[in-house]
Amino acid sequence: MPPRPPRRDDPVRQRSLRDHNLALVLRHVTAANRPPSRAEIAAASGLTRATVSTIVDELIAGGLVAELEPVSRSGVGRPGTGIVPAGTGPAGLGMEVNVDYLAVCAVDLTGAVRHRQVRRLDQREHSPAQTWQALGELADQAVAAVAAQGLVPAGGVIAVPGLVEGDTIRIAPNLGWQQVALPRPEDLGGPRDLPLDVANEATLAALGERHATGLRSFLYVSGEIGIGGGIVLDGELFGGSHGWAGEIGHVTIDPQGPDCHCGSRGCLEQYAGEEAIRAAAGLRAGGAVLADLVDGGRQGSAPVLDALEHAGTALGVALSGAVNLLDIGTVVLGGHYAELIDWLRPAIERELARRVITARWAPAKVRASALGSDAALVGAARAVTQAILDDPARFLATRPAPAV
Amino acid sequence: MPPRPPRRDDPVRQRSLRDHNLALVLRHVTAANRPPSRAEIAAASGLTRATVSTIVDELIAGGLVAELEPVSRSGVGRPGTGIVPAGTGPAGLGMEVNVDYLAVCAVDLTGAVRHRQVRRLDQREHSPAQTWQALGELADQAVAAVAAQGLVPAGGVIAVPGLVEGDTIRIAPNLGWQQVALPRPEDLGGPRDLPLDVANEATLAALGERHATGLRSFLYVSGEIGIGGGIVLDGELFGGSHGWAGEIGHVTIDPQGPDCHCGSRGCLEQYAGEEAIRAAAGLRAGGAVLADLVDGGRQGSAPVLDALEHAGTALGVALSGAVNLLDIGTVVLGGHYAELIDWLRPAIERELARRVITARWAPAKVRASALGSDAALVGAARAVTQAILDDPARFLATRPAPAV
DNA sequence: TCTTGTTTGTTCAGCCATTGAACTTATAGG
DNA sequence: CCTATAAGTTCAATGGCTGAACAAACAAGA
Incomplete structure (x- = not known):
């Protein structure tokens, strides 16, 4: 970014x-x-x-x-x-495209969220072009709303649940998108001259988490319909060779495990993805799965507790591999996992203690996301302001001192 | 370092x-x-x-x-x-402590190895103090040998097959060491004022590989009695929070797999460690396992080929997880694996293609180590010279211009 | 052989950001 | 009201880079 x-x-x-x-x-x-x-x-x-x-x-x-x-x-x-x-002046515009909603927010340089709007919209029923158009409308409203507060967006970042490389979204499984070109400002509607960027939602969520908590190094794992992840090392987002790092959802838990839609077998998503947990808990399909799971957990429903225990075990196995590989001290659970952490944590920590070779000298900590489901949205907006804060000279050079 | x-x-x-x-x-x-x-x-x-x-x-x-x-x-x-x-002046002294040998080498600033000596010595029969003493003798000889070539070691790094943190070697399983204090210059013998450092051998091997090949980002996996690893990202060694990153040997392959001496189950070492391959191939214990495997592979021995195929599959599963997590483009096989690569590669590449979610857009490359079994030793020596090359000002400040 | 053109390496005045010390400003406490 | 203390500013000095001019070294052609 x-x-x-x-x-x-x-x-x-x-x-x-x-x-x-x-x-x-x-x-x-x-x-x-x-x-x-x-x-x-x-x-x-x-x-x-x-x-x-x-x-x-x-x-x-x-x-x-x-x-x-x-x-x-x-x-x-x-x-x-x-x-x-400054509480006025440059702002960051964060946008999120997800399966069944669009969202926009704006943050100022202090990191405060100055505007936030969510709109239900099922992308699976619409073309990418229609999605961009609808997102543009939200963005327009956001720009107007923050202008009244003395803020001018200096850039926008769009979070998408998929793999982004160069100028295309390679694949966004849950949106049903493949090889979608990144939107240019004009695709969003009005003649904006906003520099636009698109990035993976879990990656951005990790970034948001980093700024919200001040943690320097952690592995962020977000469980929603799919499982995404992001890696923050020493305060910097680690993207890997192509910006695809953190794809923990398709780490193998059992080489002989169930087939995954990605073409492999035994991926973490087959054990700890929303659909897998729902089926294991014996809940009805199509409902509010997260709410049902939280209810079941609170009421002590045996099938739900079992399902979460199994998911936590699989998560623990995958995370153990990651901690062994990266020697990272903290794991942050985001997305739905944040609300399920009480039932997931025991199994995760048990596996970490057993499988991480350095666990006895430096046990990894497991904590819930501080931003919850807004992490990606806020992270996207913060990516813009952070770029300014990281290199103020560039900003000052391109946008000379505002009239006083 | x-x-x-x-x-x-x-x-x-x-x-x-x-x-x-x-x-x-x-x-x-x-x-x-x-x-x-x-x-x-x-x-x-x-x-x-x-x-x-x-x-x-x-x-x-x-x-x-x-x-x-x-x-x-x-x-x-x-x-x-x-x-x-400069081909004269500052040099780096690399030392290696391994199960059944000690080794020392010296490199100059060009990266050339100007001295190298290996001495058979089984550490399991000796105390750490005796090991340091013996290593010190080798180091003395090395210093004398390179002095004749106009070189003065500016520092020494010791590669050990274990976990190093702060001022202790936490554990070195195959040496039978636990909580061993890092040696000070005087522990090696003669009154040397060499700055000493100790680091994990696989980590240093990765560093050596980086300098030998010029690769910017890769995952190094070394298979000997244990399995070690090192991660190089954008030319820099990635150490993790405590310098323990890269411990791929205890990544879980099958949560229900065989017990591992580390206390976990189904670790990679139980599938692709030397002992596991030997047993699967039906070779006698205590022999020259690597040589026997290479012979068996060349002669097309079915049990050997099967054993290597199984090991390669497990390696492929573990590496797939690593590539998914780190989005890293190249895997370098070192140690014994370098010589076995022809028989391991097919299975590794098959698993990578199947299990890495981005494999179809950016398949990871698998290659053999360029330095082979000297990687850790040379990497240790290079760590010294690289520190000088990375920050010449520090070196010039501490050691003022030599008399001309 | 001499001249011309080209590239390397050095010299030097000018510029720019930081420093350190002196100085001004603003407060608390006696 | 005076003194001590700390914040912020001013300014000459310093150190390092730049750009242009210049000297040095070579090839090619007359």
């Missing part, structure tokens, strides 16, 4: 030095748990107060941060003026 | 700018397939000729690169003087 990550093979000139320190200061502003003063930023970053001052001035001029009213905080000495990420 | 990787949260001053460009220029010198001139480095790196000149001067003064005799290469114009990594 970042248009072009800074590469270590780039030559470094004076300007890139400033670029780096712009990002460094901005990072301190966003990461601090209390609006830091210029002096505090200087102390924390290792730069001098003089440098921080000029950099903060540049960020203020570019509309990326703002000064608070000077408030006397504590003790003697001249009180500092707190610096905060 | 790099004592302290450059962090993006560091402030950037003028000096770090020079540090970055020192590394940038040095990287161009080592990566070029022909000694580049200052002008060519400038063109390739984006720096100006003036800057490259001063940087090259600094590198020459520090003994990291050298000028070739100016040779008229081609066409008109003043011929450039080629710049090459």
